[in-house]
Amino acid sequence: MTATTEINKIISKENLVYGKTSVLLDNEMHYCPGCTHGVIHKVIAEVIDEMGIQDKTIGVSPVGCSVLAYNYIDIDWQQAAHGRAPALATATSRLMPEKYVFTYQGDGDLASIGCAEIIHACNRGENIVVFFVNNAIYGMTGGQMAPTTLEGQVTATTPYGRDCKVTGFPMKITEMIAMLPGTRFVTRQSAETPGAVRKLKKAAQKAFENTRENKGLSFIEIVGTCSSGWKLSPVKSNEWMKENMFPYYPLGTLKDE
Amino acid sequence: MAKFKGAIVVDTEKCKGCGLCVVACPTKVIELARDVNGKGYHYAHMANADACIGCSSCGLVCPDTVITVYRVKAS
Numbered sequence: 001m002t003a004t005t006e007i008n009k010i011i012s013k014e015n016l017v018y019g020k021t022s023v024l025l026d027n028e029m030h031y032c033p034g035c036t037h038g039v040i041h042k043v044i045a046e047v048i049d050e051m052g053i054q055d056k057t058i059g060v061s062p063v064g065c066s067v068l069a070y071n072y073i074d075i076d077w078q079q080a081a082h083g084r085a086p087a088l089a090t091a092t093s094r095l096m097p098e099k100y101v102f103t104y105q106g107d108g109d110l111a112s113i114g115c116a117e118i119i120h121a122c123n124r125g126e127n128i129v130v131f132f133v134n135n136a137i138y139g140m141t142g143g144q145m146a147p148t149t150l151e152g153q154v155t156a157t158t159p160y161g162r163d164c165k166v167t168g169f170p171m172k173i174t175e176m177i178a179m180l181p182g183t184r185f186v187t188r189q190s191a192e193t194p195g196a197v198r199k200l201k202k203a204a205q206k207a208f209e210n211t212r213e214n215k216g217l218s219f220i221e222i223v224g225t226c227s228s229g230w231k232l233s234p235v236k237s238n239e240w241m242k243e244n245m246f247p248y249y250p251l252g253t254l255k256d257e
Numbered sequence: 258m259a260k261f262k263g264a265i266v267v268d269t270e271k272c273k274g275c276g277l278c279v280v281a282c283p284t285k286v287i288e289l290a291r292d293v294n295g296k297g298y299h300y301a302h303m304a305n306a307d308a309c310i311g312c313s314s315c316g317l318v319c320p321d322t323v324i325t326v327y328r329v330k331a332s
């Protein structure tokens with residue numbers, strides 16, 4: 001038997017072990033090659049599919065690259081003003097307590113302009129899930145400094161590296177959130193290796209289960225990459241992230257009650 | 258001899274050639290093609306098909322979800 005016929009034999013429906021979930025739409029993603037958003041979208045879609053909550057989930061998309069998330073995940077969506085996704089999610093979950101409401105926000109959206117919204121939503125302990133994608137830069141607008149940009153990191157607005165004397169220190173939002181009594185589950189994950197993706201999926205599942213049991217706010221930070229903003233290849237971006245971001249933003253669960 | 262034998266199918270027109278699957282593959286099955294797709298990206302393909310064990314690592318890390326993985330028990 002030649003190699004090609006053998007492969008054709010393996011490729012059949014009953015041998016399928018991994019494929020695209022039906023919750024993820026066929027639209028081609030507009031993200032740059034290697035963008036972490038794609039992996040996170042996929043993980044959220046897979047969890048929604050496995051839990052069978054597609055018609056009961058409402059997402060709130062932010063302003064940023066992921067503003068077009070509604071083109072990719074086949075659920076109900078709302079689109080909030082910059083940083084105001086937690087406020088919109090609060091209203092949605094209070095008016096429709098049987099729904100699974102989540103916000104999907106980047107670091108420019110959540111940590112900067114939406115800082116007040118997220119802190120108060122967490123303090124109130126709203127029954128929502130928050131996905132916070134931290135790539136230490138403003139991706140969509142051309143790689144400017146974000147509150148989470150690391151010390152010395154070169155961006156469009158800090159061409160000589162971030163000087164903490166002038167611009168303050170990189171913000172550890174997740175640590176701040178974990179201190180608030182309203183939150184139930186606060187974790188920091190990544191999505192660069194198969195193992196990390198599996199862990200992220202477990203965390204997302206737990207977060208949606210918390211919503212089902214009316215337990216309160218679950219907060220998942222995902223340390224991600226922005227290869228266009230960082231001016232690195234996708235593979236090099238992952239290496240840079242491991243070397244520089246993980247020591248300052250250590251992975252792990254900070255709070256699980 | 259590996260216990261499982263696998264194969265992947267890449268949606269080459271949607272692949273953006275980021276190369277994350279190449280790094281994630283534990284048996285070094287995947288390479289980026291010399292040819293480019295309609296968008297000009299060097300798409301991923303199975304260069305060393307015999308070594309594939311169908312572990313799904315490539316599918317998990319693919320940001321564009323273009324990889325479908327199949328697996329059978331080795332005979």
